[in-house]
Amino acid sequence: MESAVNDLPSLADAAPAAGARVLVIDDSNTIRRSAEIFLRQGGHEVVLAEDGFDALAKISDHAPDLIFCDILMPRLDGYQTCAIIKRNPRFSGVPVIMLSSKDGLFDKARGRMVGSEEYLTKPFTKDQLLRAVEVFRRVAA
Numbered sequence: 001m002e003s004a005v006n007d008l009p010s011l012a013d014a015a016p017a018a019g020a021r022v023l024v025i026d027d028s029n030t031i032r033r034s035a036e037i038f039l040r041q042g043g044h045e046v047v048l049a050e051d052g053f054d055a056l057a058k059i060s061d062h063a064p065d066l067i068f069c070d071i072l073m074p075r076l077d078g079y080q081t082c083a084i085i086k087r088n089p090r091f092s093g094v095p096v097i098m099l100s101s102k103d104g105l106f107d108k109a110r111g112r113m114v115g116s117e118e119y120l121t122k123p124f125t126k127d128q129l130l131r132a133v134e135v136f137r138r139v140a141a
Helices: 029-041 052-062 078-087 105-113 126-140
Strands: 021-025 045-049 066-070 096-100 118-121
Touching: 021 029, 021 052, 029 045, 029 126, 045 052, 052 066, 052 078, 066 078, 066 126, 078 096, 078 105, 096 105, 105 118, 118 126
Parallel strands: 021 045, 021 066, 066 096, 096 118
Antiparallel strands: none
């Protein structure tokens, strides 16, 4: 099954859009910084969280347009974090894209069950990240 992100034309073909506010949740400083650099280069505002609890504390203050959420995190994993976000009526419509180094069918299905819209495998490229933002901003609008 192909993902919606992979079905899109390249970013060069996409119409430019105003920047989105994107929340990146990952316990890896390297992944957070990479995502931040890529997203800022794409003209987006970035909010970083190092785990699910940190994300839940920041989500109300920053009201992101899109959330990238790692699956394997200490204390509150990505599945639990996504489920909590999706149960909140204020944020249930915010697209959540799961991030993981695992690319199994079970992991993708479990992500869908808790409400995620997509699944990106790490390491991701700048193009994959920016394409996901464009796709899911349109879907949420």
